[in-house]
Amino acid sequence: MPDTPPSAISAPEQDPRIYFAAERTFLAWIRTGLALMGLGFAIARFGLFIRQLHISTSPHSTGSVPSAGSAFTGISLLVLGILVNVLGAVDYSLTIRALRAGKWIPGRISRMAVTLAMVLAILGAVMAIRLFLLG
Numbered sequence: 647m648p649d650t651p652p653s654a655i656s657a658p659e660q661d662p663r664i665y666f667a668a669e670r671t672f673l674a675w676i677r678t679g680l681a682l683m684g685l686g687f688a689i690a691r692f693g694l695f696i697r698q699l700h701i702s703t704s705p706h707s708t709g710s711v712p713s714a715g716s717a718f719t720g721i722s723l724l725v726l727g728i729l730v731n732v733l734g735a736v737d738y739s740l741t742i743r744a745l746r747a748g749k750w751i752p753g754r755i756s757r758m759a760v761t762l763a764m765v766l767a768i769l770g771a772v773m774a775i776r777l778f779l780l781g
Contacts, residue, residue, distance in 0.1 A: 664750075668741045675734025678762075682727030690720025715776060719769075726765065733758050 693716025737758055744750040 664745060665742070668738060668745070671741075672734055672738035675737070675758075676731055679727040679729075679731035679734060682730060683724050684727075686720045686723030686725075686727060688720070689723065690717050693717050693720065719773065722769065726762075726769075730758075730762060 696716070737756075741750065
């Protein structure tokens with residue numbers, strides 16, 4: 647870049663591609679949140695379906711319902727999806743403000759992505775342990 651005149655080098659806050667990248671990231675967070683909410687809703691409803699099926703096939707049964715944890719898991723994923731969408735909006739707003747102020751730092755690690763990955767890994771481990779112990 648030694649031959650590039652200083653006027654040709656634009657600051658990140660002047661480059662529209664940076665804003666488009668921030669918007670794509672925000673849309674990916676929205677997509678992730680919607681997927682989590684949809685999965686949570688499906689799991690909660692499937693648990694309700696299993697419970698109804700269990701009651702209809704054996705109305706006099708007093709045993710435990712096999713899908714008691716699916717409502718909790720489904721609601722947890724639904725709440726996590728809502729949280730991801732809210733935090734995605736906050737992160738997008740902070741990124742745009744930092745870009746406009748010239749304080750944006752490239753290469754910054756997304757704490758929200760790392761936190762979401764860890765929460766989902768813990769939730770997956772809990773579900774795997776539960777399935778192993780029940781099955």
